[in-house]
Amino acid sequence: MVRIRIFEEEAGKLMENGKVPGALHLYVGQEAVAAGVMVNLNDDDQITSTHRGHGHLVAKGGEFKPMYAELFGRSTGYCKGKGGSMHISNLDVGMLGANGIVGAGPPIAVGAGFSNKYRGTKQVAATFFGDGASNEGAFHEAANMAALYKLPVLFVCENNGYGEYTSQANHQAIKDVADRAAGYGMPGVIADGMDAVAVYEATAEAVARARSGGGPTLLEFKTYRFYDHVGVRGMGMAYRTDEEVAAWKKRDPIVLLEERMASLGVMSREEAKAVHERVKTDAAEGIAFAEASPFPTPDQLTEDVYYVR
Numbered sequence: 001m002v003r004i005r006i007f008e009e010e011a012g013k014l015m016e017n018g019k020v021p022g023a024l025h026l027y028v029g030q031e032a033v034a035a036g037v038m039v040n041l042n043d044d045d046q047i048t049s050t051h052r053g054h055g056h057l058v059a060k061g062g063e064f065k066p067m068y069a070e071l072f073g074r075s076t077g078y079c080k081g082k083g084g085s086m087h088i089s090n091l092d093v094g095m096l097g098a099n100g101i102v103g104a105g106p107p108i109a110v111g112a113g114f115s116n117k118y119r120g121t122k123q124v125a126a127t128f129f130g131d132g133a134s135n136e137g138a139f140h141e142a143a144n145m146a147a148l149y150k151l152p153v154l155f156v157c158e159n160n161g162y163g164e165y166t167s168q169a170n171h172q173a174i175k176d177v178a179d180r181a182a183g184y185g186m187p188g189v190i191a192d193g194m195d196a197v198a199v200y201e202a203t204a205e206a207v208a209r210a211r212s213g214g215g216p217t218l219l220e221f222k223t224y225r226f227y228d229h230v231g232v233r234g235m236g237m238a239y240r241t242d243e244e245v246a247a248w249k250k251r252d253p254i255v256l257l258e259e260r261m262a263s264l265g266v267m268s269r270e271e272a273k274a275v276h277e278r279v280k281t282d283a284a285e286g287i288a289f290a291e292a293s294p295f296p297t298p299d300q301l302t303e304d305v306y307y308v309r
C-alpha cells in the first residue's frame with residue numbers, strides 16, 4: 001500500500017509539473033483494494049485493470065523503474081514507452097493491461113478465466129472496474145458468461161462513488177453494485193474498501209471458490225479516491241464537497257492499517273516510517289532511471305504493436 005501511495009504521489013507531481021505527458025488517473029485512497037486482493041493471488045494469476053491502473057500493477061509486483069519509464073514514454077518502460085499510463089501492462093506478473101476504455105477489462109478477464117479452466121490450471125483471473133464501468137454492456141456480458149461457465153474469475157468493483165464527475169446516485173439507480181451479481185447467478189459480496197484486512201478476507205473466500213471450480217464472485221469494495229478524477233488538483237469541478245473528501249481522508253487505509261498493526265504489536269510506528277523512507281528512495285531511483293532513459297526511435301514505431309508468430 002505504501003509503495004502504491006508513494007508511486008502515485010510522485011507521479012502526480014510529475015504530471016502537475018508537466019514532466020510526464022498526458023493524463024494520469026491516480027489511485028491514492030484506494031490502496032487497500034489492490035493490496036488486499038493481490039495478496040491472495042499468485043504471480044501466474046491474471047488481472048485486468050482500468051484507466052486508474054498504476055496501483056494494480058504495483059500490487060501485482062510491478063517494479064518502479066520500468067513503470068516510471070513507461071509513464072515518461074521511454075523505451076525502458078514495460079511497454080517500451082508505447083503504452084503509457086493508461087495501457088501499461090506486464091505479462092510476466094500476470095498484469096494483462098490497464099485500459100483507457102471503461103468496461104473493457106471484464107471480457108478480457110473472462111477470456112483468461114476460460115483459458116485457465118480449459119487448460120485445467122488452478123489460475124484465477126481478477127478484473128478491476130469502477131462503479132461507472134458496471135453500467136457498461138461489456139461488464140454484463142462478461143458476468144453472464146463467467147457465471148454460466150463457472151469460470152475462475154473475480155469481478156472486483158472499486159466503488160469510489162463517482163464516474164468521472166458524476167455521483168453514483170446520478171448514474172445508476174442502485175446503491176450496491178454487488179446487487180447485480182444476483183442477475184447472473186453468482187455471489188455478490190460487499191466489504192469496506194478502506195480496510196485492507198476486510199478486503200483480504202472477502203477476496204480469500206472468492207479465490208477459494210474460484211480455484212475449486214465454484215465459479216465467479218462479484219466483490220464490491222466501498223472506497224474513495226482522494227484526488228481528482230485526473231491528476232491531483234484536477235479541473236476544479238464542483239462535484240463533491242471538501243467536507244466529504246475530508247471525511248473519507250480520516251479513514252485513510254494506510255493510517256488505519258498502521259494503527260491496527262501498532263496496536264497489535266505487529267509493526268511499530270517507527271518500523272512503518274522506515275518502510276515509507278525506503279519506498280521514497282525507490283521512487284527517486286525509479287524517476288532518475290526513467291528520465292535518463294532514451295525515447296523509442298521512429299523506426300521502432302511499429303515494433304511490438306501486433307503479435308507476430
Ligand SMILES: Cc1ncc(C[n+]2csc(CCOP(=O)(O)OP(=O)(O)O)c2C)c(N)n1
Nearest residue numbers: 052100101102130131132133160162163164
Ligand atoms: C467506453 C468509455 N466511455 C467513456 C470514457 C470516459 N471515461 C473515462 S474514465 C470514466 C469514468 C469511469 O468511472 P468508474 O468506472 O467508476 O472508474 P473511476 O474513474 O471512478 O475509477 C469515463 C466515463 C471512456 N474512457 N471509455
